[in-house]
Amino acid sequence: MAHRNRMILAATTLALGAGLASSVHAQSTQKKVYCWNENGRKICSDALPAAAADAARTEISAKSGLATGQVARALTESERADAAVSAVVARRQAEAEAMQSRRDLAMVESYTAEVDLRRAYGERTTLVDESIKASQLGLSNLRLSLIALLRQAGDWELDNKPVPKRLAESIMQLHNDLLRQQQILAEQEHDRKTLGAELDDAVARYRELKTSEAGDSATAATQAPLPAR
Structure with missing residues (x-):
C-alpha cells in the first residue's frame, strides 16, 4: 500500500512539473x-x-x-466625437443611396416609356399649380378680412374708445393665419420651381437605367445556349 502511494505521489509530482514547465515555456514564447x-x-x-x-x-x-x-x-x-459624426454621416449617405436605388427601380418598373414618366410629372405640376392658386386665393381673402377688422379697430380709436378685446384678438389671429399662409405659398412656389429640374434629373436617370437594362438583356441573349437541332 505504501509503495502504491509513493508511486502515485511520484506521478503527481512529475505531472505538476511538466505542467509548470509547459506554462513557463508558453509564457516565454x-x-x-x-x-x-x-x-x-x-x-x-x-x-x-x-x-x-x-x-x-x-x-x-x-x-x-x-x-x-x-x-x-x-x-x-x-x-472620437468627430469619428462618431463621420459614421453617422456615412450611414445616412448609404441610406440615401439605397433609397435612391429603390426609387430608380420603382420608376423603371412603373413607367414603360419615357412619355409616361413625363405625363406623371405633368400631373404633379398641375396639382402644384392648383394648390398655388388655392393658396393665393386664401391669402387674398385673409388680407381682405384683416383689412376689414383693422378698419373697425380704426373707427374705435377715432372715437377715442379702446378697441374691444375680442376684436383685437381676432386681428391678431388673422395676422398669424396670414403669415402661415404666406409661408405655405412660398413653399409651394419653391416646389413648383424645382419640379422642372427634378423632371430633368428623373428623365436622365430613367434613360440611363433603361439603357443599362437593354444592355443586360442583349448580353443575356448572346450568352444563351443555342437550341439543339
Missing part, C-alpha cells in the same frame, strides 16, 4: 517587447507603462524578434 515614441525618443521595453498605454506602439515577439502587431494611438475625446 508569448512574451512581447513594446516599442513606442516618447518625447521624440524611441523606447522599447518588455513592460508597457500606464503612461504609454494610449500611445501608438509596435509589439515584437521576444522569441523571434519579429513584429507581431501595430497598435494605433488612442483617439482623443474630440477625435
